[in-house]
Amino acid sequence: MGDFANRVFAVVRQVPRGCVTTYGQVARLIGAPRAARYVGYALHANPEPGTDPGCIPCHRVVFKDGRMATGFAFGGPDEQRKMLAAEGIAFDEEGRVLLEAHLWDGRPATGASDDGAPLGPPADFDWEAELAD
Structure with a gap:
């Protein structure tokens, strides 16, 4: 896989059990805030889906x-919902994840980082240039 996909996979591996992230949040964390759709493309090609250590838990990424995702690559949205429910994720009456309760704060799981700082682009990342129209 390319560098972009590898950066996506590195972030998604950090999403802890019982939490979700969004495609846009992953894009921002890798320094590509306008690339949410491409995060989805990368995850569609996930070489190691699952919940075991070392796997890339793409089921934890939602809109x-x-x-x-209606086209969840590993069994459809019903399978994704089952996987999330098994991790304690709650849903509203329309079947959407309750983000206010389960959205990941961007901090690596305990022991995954020395300083516990949020993942993100380099300190010198130029957000104004990236977000300019």
Whole structure:
């Protein structure tokens, strides 16, 4: 896989059990805030899906409104929902993840980082240039 996909996979591996992230949040954390769709493309090609250590838990990535991907690559949205429910994720009456309760704060799991700082782009990343129209 390419560098972009590898950066996506590195972030998604950090999402702890019982939490979700969004495609946009992953894109921002790798320094590509306008690339949410490409995060989805990378995860569609996930070489190591699952919940075992070392796997890339792509089922923990949802849309910004809490909806699950209709084309979830590993069994469809029903399978994604089952996997999330098994981790304690709650849903609203429309089947969307309750983001206010389960959205990951961007901090690596305990023991994954020495300083516990949020993942993110380099300190010198130029957000104004990246977000300019």
